[in-house]
Amino acid sequence: MMRFPVVLSAPSGVGKTTIARELMKRRGDVGYSVSCTTRHPRATESTGVDYHFLSDAEFISRVNQSEFAEWAVVHGKRYGTLRSEVQCVLDAGRHVLMDIDVQGARQFSASFPASVLVFVLPPSVDALVDRLRARNTETDAQLAERLRNAHAELQDVGRYHYVVVNDNLDLAVDTVSAIIDAESAKRGRVHALDEQVSELVARLEEQIARYMK
Ligand code: ADP
Ligand code: 5GP
Numbered sequence: 128m129m130r131f132p133v134v135l136s137a138p139s140g141v142g143k144t145t146i147a148r149e150l151m152k153r154r155g156d157v158g159y160s161v162s163c164t165t166r167h168p169r170a171t172e173s174t175g176v177d178y179h180f181l182s183d184a185e186f187i188s189r190v191n192q193s194e195f196a197e198w199a200v201v202h203g204k205r206y207g208t209l210r211s212e213v214q215c216v217l218d219a220g221r222h223v224l225m226d227i228d229v230q231g232a233r234q235f236s237a238s239f240p241a242s243v244l245v246f247v248l249p250p251s252v253d254a255l256v257d258r259l260r261a262r263n264t265e266t267d268a269q270l271a272e273r274l275r276n277a278h279a280e281l282q283d284v285g286r287y288h289y290v291v292v293n294d295n296l297d298l299a300v301d302t303v304s305a306i307i308d309a310e311s312a313k314r315g316r317v318h319a320l321d322e323q324v325s326e327l328v329a330r331l332e333e334q335i336a337r338y339m340k
Contacts, residue, residue, distance in 0.1 A: 129316045132213060132223040132239050133157070133307060134232045137247035138277030139202070140259035142293040143226045144177075146247065149300040150224060157307070158216035160225045163189065166204040169264045179209075197227065197234035202272055208235065222307055229283040236286075243310050245303060246287035250294035 135143045150157055163179040165186050174180045181189070186205045190198060198207025208225060216223040227235065236242045249255035255277065259270055284290060289306050293299040310316065317323075 128156075128220075128311065129241075129318050130156075130217050130220060130222050131310065131316065132160075132217075132225055132235070132242040133303070134225045134227060134235060134242050134244045135247055135303070136227060136229050136232050136244070136280070136283075136287070137293075138249070138255065138280050139273040140255050140262065140277075141247050141249045142258065142296065142299070143247055145296065146291075146293060146299055146303060147224050147226050149296065150303055153300065154304060154307075156221050157224050158219060158221035160208055160212040160216060160223050162206055162208055162212075162225075162227065163195075163198075164204060164206045166202075166206075196238060197231040199228055199230035199234070201228045201230070202269070202276060206231065213239075229280050229286070233283075233286065241316075243289070243306065244287040245289045245291055245306060246284050247299070248284075248290060248292045250292055254294075 135147060137143050147159060151159055161175065161177070161179060163181050163186060165181055165183050166178075168174065168178070168180050172178065183205070186198075186207070189195060189209070190207070194209055194211070195207040196210045196213055198205060200206075206228065208227060208231065213223050213225075225235070232244055236244055249258070256274070259265065259273060265273060291299050291302045291306075314320065
Protein backbone atom coordinates (compact mmCIF):
# COMPACT_ATOMS: atom_id res chain seq x y z
CA MET A 128 0.00 0.00 0.00
CA MET A 129 1.44 3.40 -0.95
CA ARG A 130 1.45 5.99 1.82
CA PHE A 131 1.21 9.72 1.20
CA PRO A 132 1.12 13.05 3.03
CA VAL A 133 -2.32 14.45 3.91
CA VAL A 134 -2.18 18.21 4.42
CA LEU A 135 -4.93 19.84 6.50
CA SER A 136 -5.16 23.63 6.28
CA ALA A 137 -7.77 26.00 7.66
CA PRO A 138 -8.04 29.33 9.38
CA SER A 139 -7.01 29.12 13.02
CA GLY A 140 -9.78 27.79 15.27
CA VAL A 141 -11.67 25.81 12.60
CA GLY A 142 -10.62 22.53 14.21
CA LYS A 143 -7.66 21.04 12.27
CA THR A 144 -5.87 19.87 15.39
CA THR A 145 -9.04 18.33 16.80
CA ILE A 146 -9.76 16.51 13.53
CA ALA A 147 -6.16 15.28 13.32
CA ARG A 148 -6.28 13.92 16.91
CA GLU A 149 -9.59 12.10 16.30
CA LEU A 150 -8.33 10.61 13.05
CA MET A 151 -5.22 9.28 14.77
CA LYS A 152 -7.39 7.61 17.42
CA ARG A 153 -9.42 5.89 14.72
CA ARG A 154 -6.75 4.87 12.25
CA GLY A 155 -3.51 3.03 12.92
CA ASP A 156 -2.30 3.74 9.38
CA VAL A 157 -2.04 7.50 9.99
CA GLY A 158 0.82 9.26 11.80
CA TYR A 159 1.24 12.93 12.69
CA SER A 160 4.12 15.12 11.60
CA VAL A 161 5.04 17.18 14.69
CA SER A 162 5.97 20.68 13.47
CA CYS A 163 8.50 23.12 14.86
CA THR A 164 7.41 26.56 16.01
CA THR A 165 8.83 29.62 17.73
CA ARG A 166 5.51 30.44 19.45
CA HIS A 167 5.09 29.72 23.15
CA PRO A 168 3.43 26.46 24.23
CA ARG A 169 -0.20 26.66 25.39
CA ALA A 170 -1.04 25.29 28.84
CA THR A 171 -2.29 22.01 27.34
CA GLU A 172 0.65 21.50 24.99
CA SER A 173 3.89 19.61 25.44
CA THR A 174 7.06 19.69 23.43
CA GLY A 175 7.62 16.81 21.01
CA VAL A 176 3.89 15.97 21.10
CA ASP A 177 2.08 19.08 19.87
CA TYR A 178 5.12 20.90 18.51
CA HIS A 179 8.87 21.05 18.86
CA PHE A 180 9.05 24.46 20.56
CA LEU A 181 12.23 26.22 19.41
CA SER A 182 13.91 29.57 19.97
CA ASP A 183 14.31 31.84 16.93
CA ALA A 184 18.02 31.01 16.83
CA GLU A 185 17.38 27.24 16.89
CA PHE A 186 14.75 27.57 14.18
CA ILE A 187 17.02 29.64 11.90
CA SER A 188 19.89 27.22 12.42
CA ARG A 189 17.63 24.37 11.23
CA VAL A 190 16.56 26.46 8.23
CA ASN A 191 20.23 26.94 7.36
CA GLN A 192 20.87 23.21 7.63
CA SER A 193 17.98 22.61 5.13
CA GLU A 194 16.14 20.51 7.72
CA PHE A 195 12.70 21.83 6.76
CA ALA A 196 10.52 20.46 3.96
CA GLU A 197 8.65 23.77 4.24
CA TRP A 198 8.44 26.65 6.66
CA ALA A 199 6.59 29.95 6.95
CA VAL A 200 5.88 32.87 9.22
CA VAL A 201 2.29 32.51 10.47
CA HIS A 202 0.63 35.03 12.83
CA GLY A 203 4.10 36.56 13.35
CA LYS A 204 5.83 33.30 14.45
CA ARG A 205 7.86 30.73 12.54
CA TYR A 206 6.41 27.30 11.84
CA GLY A 207 7.99 24.47 9.85
CA THR A 208 7.85 20.79 8.94
CA LEU A 209 11.03 18.77 9.44
CA ARG A 210 11.91 16.45 6.53
CA SER A 211 12.92 13.87 9.15
CA GLU A 212 9.39 13.89 10.71
CA VAL A 213 7.73 13.23 7.36
CA GLN A 214 10.21 10.49 6.46
CA CYS A 215 9.91 8.84 9.85
CA VAL A 216 6.10 8.50 9.55
CA LEU A 217 6.29 7.25 5.94
CA ASP A 218 9.04 4.76 6.91
CA ALA A 219 6.72 3.43 9.63
CA GLY A 220 4.22 2.63 6.83
CA ARG A 221 1.74 5.36 7.73
CA HIS A 222 0.12 8.25 5.90
CA VAL A 223 1.55 11.53 7.22
CA LEU A 224 -1.05 13.92 8.58
CA MET A 225 0.15 17.53 8.52
CA ASP A 226 -1.54 20.57 10.02
CA ILE A 227 0.11 23.41 8.11
CA ASP A 228 -0.85 26.84 6.79
CA VAL A 229 -1.58 27.77 3.17
CA GLN A 230 1.98 29.05 2.46
CA GLY A 231 3.45 25.81 3.82
CA ALA A 232 0.97 23.70 1.85
CA ARG A 233 2.03 25.44 -1.36
CA GLN A 234 5.75 24.81 -0.71
CA PHE A 235 5.24 21.28 0.54
CA SER A 236 3.08 20.07 -2.35
CA ALA A 237 5.68 21.40 -4.81
CA SER A 238 8.32 19.08 -3.29
CA PHE A 239 5.88 16.22 -2.45
CA PRO A 240 3.44 16.20 -5.39
CA ALA A 241 1.83 13.00 -4.10
CA SER A 242 0.33 15.03 -1.22
CA VAL A 243 -3.42 15.27 -0.77
CA LEU A 244 -4.49 18.79 0.16
CA VAL A 245 -7.60 19.21 2.31
CA PHE A 246 -9.00 22.61 3.26
CA VAL A 247 -11.25 22.67 6.32
CA LEU A 248 -13.98 25.34 6.45
CA PRO A 249 -15.93 26.54 9.47
CA PRO A 250 -19.73 26.20 9.25
CA SER A 251 -19.95 29.99 9.79
CA VAL A 252 -17.87 32.96 10.93
CA ASP A 253 -19.84 33.08 14.20
CA ALA A 254 -18.92 29.44 14.89
CA LEU A 255 -15.26 30.21 14.11
CA VAL A 256 -15.17 33.17 16.52
CA ASP A 257 -16.97 31.13 19.21
CA ARG A 258 -14.44 28.28 18.86
CA LEU A 259 -11.47 30.60 19.03
CA ARG A 260 -12.88 32.37 22.09
CA ALA A 261 -13.85 29.10 23.79
CA ARG A 262 -10.32 27.73 23.26
CA ASN A 263 -9.19 30.72 25.28
CA THR A 264 -5.58 30.55 24.11
CA GLU A 265 -5.20 33.98 22.46
CA THR A 266 -5.45 37.55 23.65
CA ASP A 267 -8.00 39.79 21.86
CA ALA A 268 -5.18 41.27 19.74
CA GLN A 269 -3.94 37.80 18.76
CA LEU A 270 -7.51 36.73 18.03
CA ALA A 271 -7.98 39.74 15.74
CA GLU A 272 -4.75 38.85 13.91
CA ARG A 273 -5.92 35.26 13.43
CA LEU A 274 -9.25 36.49 12.00
CA ARG A 275 -7.44 38.90 9.64
CA ASN A 276 -5.28 36.01 8.46
CA ALA A 277 -8.38 33.82 8.02
CA HIS A 278 -9.59 36.37 5.50
CA ALA A 279 -6.40 35.91 3.42
CA GLU A 280 -6.19 32.13 3.90
CA LEU A 281 -9.68 31.63 2.46
CA GLN A 282 -8.41 33.01 -0.87
CA ASP A 283 -6.28 29.86 -1.23
CA VAL A 284 -9.10 27.28 -1.19
CA GLY A 285 -8.77 26.86 -4.97
CA ARG A 286 -5.35 25.20 -4.56
CA TYR A 287 -6.77 22.34 -2.50
CA HIS A 288 -8.05 18.98 -3.75
CA TYR A 289 -10.81 18.59 -1.14
CA VAL A 290 -12.94 20.80 1.09
CA VAL A 291 -14.44 19.58 4.37
CA VAL A 292 -16.83 21.65 6.50
CA ASN A 293 -16.16 21.06 10.19
CA ASP A 294 -19.68 21.45 11.56
CA ASN A 295 -20.30 18.06 13.16
CA LEU A 296 -16.88 16.81 14.27
CA ASP A 297 -17.61 13.11 13.73
CA LEU A 298 -18.81 13.75 10.21
CA ALA A 299 -15.74 15.88 9.40
CA VAL A 300 -13.43 13.11 10.67
CA ASP A 301 -15.40 10.50 8.68
CA THR A 302 -15.00 12.62 5.56
CA VAL A 303 -11.23 13.06 5.94
CA SER A 304 -10.95 9.33 6.58
CA ALA A 305 -13.00 8.60 3.43
CA ILE A 306 -10.72 10.93 1.43
CA ILE A 307 -7.68 8.91 2.57
CA ASP A 308 -9.40 5.66 1.53
CA ALA A 309 -10.47 7.03 -1.85
CA GLU A 310 -7.00 8.44 -2.55
CA SER A 311 -5.42 5.09 -1.60
CA ALA A 312 -7.51 3.42 -4.30
CA LYS A 313 -6.47 5.86 -7.05
CA ARG A 314 -4.91 3.94 -9.92
CA GLY A 315 -1.62 5.85 -9.76
CA ARG A 316 -1.19 5.03 -6.07
CA VAL A 317 -1.88 1.30 -6.20
CA HIS A 318 1.35 -0.56 -5.47
CA ALA A 319 2.71 -2.73 -8.34
CA LEU A 320 -0.52 -2.45 -10.30
CA ASP A 321 1.03 -3.64 -13.60
CA GLU A 322 2.45 -6.75 -11.91
CA GLN A 323 -0.87 -7.47 -10.20
CA VAL A 324 -2.79 -7.17 -13.47
CA SER A 325 -0.20 -9.24 -15.41
CA GLU A 326 -0.51 -11.98 -12.83
CA LEU A 327 -4.32 -11.96 -13.15
CA VAL A 328 -4.09 -11.99 -16.96
CA ALA A 329 -1.69 -14.97 -16.88
CA ARG A 330 -4.00 -16.92 -14.53
CA LEU A 331 -7.01 -15.99 -16.70
CA GLU A 332 -5.24 -17.26 -19.82
CA GLU A 333 -4.61 -20.59 -18.07
CA GLN A 334 -8.29 -20.86 -17.17
CA ILE A 335 -9.43 -19.89 -20.69
CA ALA A 336 -7.12 -22.55 -22.20
CA ARG A 337 -8.49 -25.12 -19.74
CA TYR A 338 -12.14 -24.44 -20.62
CA MET A 339 -11.46 -24.21 -24.38
CA LYS A 340 -10.36 -27.89 -24.44
P1 ADP B 1 -7.19 24.67 14.86
O1 ADP B 1 -6.21 23.56 15.06
O2 ADP B 1 -7.80 24.65 13.47
O3 ADP B 1 -6.67 26.02 15.22
P2 ADP B 1 -8.57 23.47 17.15
O4 ADP B 1 -8.55 22.03 16.75
O5 ADP B 1 -7.64 23.94 18.20
O6 ADP B 1 -8.42 24.41 15.84
O7 ADP B 1 -10.09 23.79 17.53
C1 ADP B 1 -10.48 25.09 18.03
C2 ADP B 1 -11.57 24.89 19.09
O8 ADP B 1 -12.75 24.45 18.45
C3 ADP B 1 -11.20 23.83 20.14
O9 ADP B 1 -11.61 24.30 21.41
C4 ADP B 1 -12.00 22.60 19.70
O10 ADP B 1 -12.36 21.79 20.81
C5 ADP B 1 -13.23 23.23 19.05
N1 ADP B 1 -13.82 22.42 17.95
C6 ADP B 1 -13.17 21.72 16.99
N2 ADP B 1 -14.05 21.13 16.13
C7 ADP B 1 -15.28 21.45 16.58
C8 ADP B 1 -16.61 21.13 16.13
N3 ADP B 1 -16.85 20.39 15.04
N4 ADP B 1 -17.64 21.65 16.81
C9 ADP B 1 -17.43 22.44 17.91
N5 ADP B 1 -16.21 22.77 18.40
C10 ADP B 1 -15.14 22.30 17.74
P1 5GP C 1 -1.35 27.29 16.08
O1 5GP C 1 -0.42 28.35 16.60
O2 5GP C 1 -2.81 27.66 16.27
O3 5GP C 1 -1.02 25.90 16.56
O4 5GP C 1 -1.13 27.24 14.49
C1 5GP C 1 -1.19 28.41 13.75
C2 5GP C 1 -1.07 28.13 12.27
O5 5GP C 1 0.20 27.56 11.98
C3 5GP C 1 -2.10 27.12 11.74
O6 5GP C 1 -2.61 27.64 10.50
C4 5GP C 1 -1.30 25.89 11.48
O7 5GP C 1 -1.83 25.11 10.41
C5 5GP C 1 0.03 26.49 11.08
N1 5GP C 1 1.13 25.55 11.22
C6 5GP C 1 1.34 24.63 12.20
N2 5GP C 1 2.43 23.91 11.94
C7 5GP C 1 2.93 24.37 10.76
C8 5GP C 1 4.06 24.01 9.95
O8 5GP C 1 4.84 23.11 10.24
N3 5GP C 1 4.25 24.73 8.81
C9 5GP C 1 3.43 25.74 8.43
N4 5GP C 1 3.69 26.35 7.30
N5 5GP C 1 2.36 26.10 9.15
C10 5GP C 1 2.11 25.42 10.30
